[in-house]
Amino acid sequence: MSHHLSPAAIFSPSLARLQATTSKDWAYIDAWLSSKLTLSSNSNTIPKIPPFERTPDTLRALLALAAFNEAADEEQGLLASAASNELSLALAQSQSQFRSQTQLAPENDILANLEAHLTPEGSRALETLASLSQPESLNVAAPDTELLGRRMINLQITANDVAQASERVAILEAHLNKELERLQVLVGELQSDAYQGPPGMGKESVDYQRKTKVLAANLPELQERIASLTANARREDKISVQDVKGKEERFKKMLGVVKDLEKQVKSYHGLPQDTDLARLQLESVRVELQDLTRERDAMFEGLVERESPKKTRS
Template sequence: MDVVAWMSRTASAKFKVYLRSALHIPPPPKTSVFTFLVSSSNINIYNGPSLPLSHLLPLRCAPTAGRRQRLELHRQLAVHQAQRKIPSCIRAQQRYPQGLLALATLNETADEERDLLARVEAKALQDLQAQEIVNSDAQILSSIEESLTREGQTSLEALSSLSVTLNQPIPDTEKLGRAIIDLYVASHDLDQAADRASILEKHLSGELEKINSLITELQSDAYQPPSDLAKQTADYQRKIKGLASKLPELKERVASLSASAGTPITIQDVKKEEDKFRDLMAVVKDLETQVKGYHGLPQDTDLARLELESLRVELRDLTRERDSMFEGLVERETPRKPR
């Protein structure tokens, strides 16, 4: 930056000397061109309206706006110069605006070049610093990899792959262990969930088969309505209409019977009579069972008794035969003691 500023100042000073010698302008009395511009904001070198020149300073206008203003000023000066005669006393000074414009243009160009050069140098320095950092890191990594043994390289690759798999940018051993444990727990939970889902699927498939079989059974001919359903429905409707027509007559009969009877029959009385009827039915069933035991006997009482006695004798003989067979079986199966 210092070198660029020095070159700019040197070029500006040389240009000033060259401009004075070319225009035959005497040197100013111990005052620079910039001091003259700042101190005299209005220069009346023409007899027309005064034109401000303070905006020609490089610090007060942008490059594009300054160029437009200088072109406008040059056009106005050309118009005034064409319309008016320039006095002979100021002929030597009529070239001051052109020199000032050239000097301002040179200063702005030098400032732009200096800024551009400064930006280029800063960008180059930044790139060099970044490249040095990257190169230093790469050299360190390459030296570490070269100094590792085969087991170390294998361990480093395993650690890096494990870190990438577990999404751990910093390979901390404790964090990796926790991540592995969490992964095992999640895997176990997923296995249990899969087992439960498979069991539920089997149960649902079994229920689905049952439902399909039930649907097939319901769609069979056994559950289809009979062909004469319409005829049966018509018969039932006719019977209902007949009973509905007889209902008032039956109600009158019930009313007359209840009026003729002394005490009305209650539900409790009907229940008692029903219980008595059930007891009688149980007695009848017992008697029928006893009668079935004598089935096959003759109808004559004496003959029946004789047949009963013969059956009893046969029963005794069979009992004795059974006892003898059991005793022989016991003697045969019982081990004898040696003498």
């Protein structure tokens, strides 16, 4: 990731701040990795994170790993300090026991003999342990064996937790390294000349280009239609008195049509709601009407024959 601001960040303060923060985070990660790899490697060349791996997800994972590593280092330092205090207390107890057992020998002679036979490193270590074994340095009046035992147990529990956390971090680091290797292999395959895309990629690209050209050609027409519809909508929003009168006349005509339809519906009053039953009832009424029509015609013919004068034979 580049440490220089992009052209878009020059005109965007928020983007510039984001890029500056990201650059600081990457600088911190580079320094942290350099310190760790320098301690674990004898070579002068230290591998760096490749540019294509400098993604936000990788940055978040590395920041979390660095924070966890620093916390583990602090806990290890506390454990070492506690172990040193414990050792100094044990040395003080052993010295007191040694003094009680060698009461016949003068104390100054014993200390002189010990100091005479110590190496310079041993003398410095003895002075350090002696300074740590003083009650004032432990903020207690006198060492308590039960309290020290409890603290040792707590320190052992903490050390176990730290060891388990360190194992989990090691597993996470192994997974990250495997993923990094896989991504490097994938990038190498993509950048190689032998890489070939899916069989239908070329055809799909041509189809997408053709559809894009068609849409681009139809875009002016669609824009004109949208503008015309917007203008018509604006004109329709302005209602005049003539428009209200015209709508009122159309409403009156529709009201007359509704009344005619209501009259037609009333003519079917008395029929059942079921369509089949209504058809049967209508058919029976129609048959009855036909019978009455035939009876009327027969009565009319009889009336005509009765009233017509009879012809006499000559």
